[in-house]
Amino acid sequence: MFFELEHTLKNGSARAGTITTDHGQIQTPIFMPVGTAGTVKCVHQHELLDPIKAQIILGNTYHLYLRPGISILEEAGGLHRFNGWSGPILTDSGGYQVYSLAANRKIEEEGVTFRSHIDGSEHLFSPERSLEIQHYIGGDIIMAFDECPPYPSTREYTEKSMHLTHRWLDRCVEYQRKSAPKYGYQQHLFPIVQGGSFDDLRRQSCEYIAQQDQPGNAIGGLSVGEPIEDMYRITQLCCEILPQEKPRYLMGVGTPANLLECIERGVDMFDCVLPTRNARHGLIYTAEGIINLRNQKWANDHSPVDINSTSPYSRNHSKAYLRHLVHSKEALGGMICSVHNLSFFLWLVGQAREHILQDTFAAWKAEMLPKVSKRL
């Protein structure tokens, strides 16, 4: 069985479960570190295992396709062998780049023509091509090729885009049905719900996605600038429609507070660049609040970065030292902060899971929420 739903909160929607892939199990709710170009930036694979305790990481089709290119990944025997991470991998389809590289692309029925940000060369991603590349990369979970409309978008555009994503999904499902596993292990396709901030479009999209009966489902098109209440409302709405017995993946979310709110609404999987990007910019998350290490107030603070961190670097080094590293733009600063933030995110979802299993989630969340959002 791909997904085992172990427990759903009494008087709630939060769930704990286990996803089983050919590269290992994932205990949900889970946060998935983003490893765009074959590495979680600033973090070694060894540190992903310990102290971070990552259970699955992301790779990105757009970036890996452009560099190193699929032939090299095929030679290596897939991304797992190439980068030495033997746990589960999820690959994004390139759909997000359809959104983020807006200036350099053209969206048509067949697919998306875009220019490489590296050398300007022109390429076409279609649903079939995206899946083919993802098969070569070798992710355990692969994503349907979608369009992620910007915020704000008109209802008209969002609806058109949603239907295009649905038609592309049909092609993805068909391509997936016909293809054999490239490296001998299973690759599970997740469709993506779109529909912007429009409740009725979201309902329609959820129903369309659900009837495709794929192993898991993703909620896309959020955390693109919409008001936070929209994000929570749409997430809740989608979770109410998407099947209980399959994992729900909220793409691109989010802050620690976002994770708590969306776990409460029934999301099982998250990914976000925030912990790693902000780490490289000197911002770290702790159970007591958010620390901007660049702020002068930490210059003389010789106490541990975070005495309760699951990262030994954060327990053993001082805020003053870490601030110095960040300030001096020493690579080690970004590395320690990245390990710190991911350790915290994985700790947070691990705690959430424990409290769901014990039916103490609501009280724990109420206690954590104000703390994790606070600026120290």
Added chain:
RNA sequence: GGGGGUGCGCCACAGUUGGAGAGGUGGGCUGGACUGUAAAUCCAGUGUUUCGGCUGAGUAGGUUCGAAUCCUACCACCCCCA
């Protein structure tokens, strides 16, 4: 000891051939932003103010309607000669 050169804002550099500029670029510093990674990136502020202004080009004088610019002295630093 003699000769030459250069001095402005936290720093460096550039620029100013008598018509001001609280100016340029870079750095530093102080904040802010960052949500399926074109991001170890980007943005803003960085004399003072009661928001009208005020003070300001090493220091002190001078020439001039007007000086960062020309002159004199001094100070500091750099170079060359002894």
